[in-house]
Amino acid sequence: MHGKLRLALTIPLAMACAACGQERVGTIKPPADLLACADEPEAPDLPGRDQQAQRDRLTLDYILSLRSAWGDCHSKVAGLSAWSKENN
Incomplete structure (x- = not known):
């Protein structure tokens, strides 16, 4: 009987003590601008081999755009x- 009385008093006391505890810690979300990377560029439609200068220019533009998208994502991860x- 004595154990039941102690249990009956302990539960309300524990609840009262829990109510005096610290505030809940909120989750901090990262800045939104760091959560999305630039899109990968689409590969260009290359003209025939008889227009090599234009193929080279389109390929270089694509490679530079791809590198830029990678750099954007890399900097956001950092x-x-x-x-x-x-x-x-």
């Missing part, structure tokens, strides 16, 4: 990493 280290 930004997320730095942001994460600051906020932990």
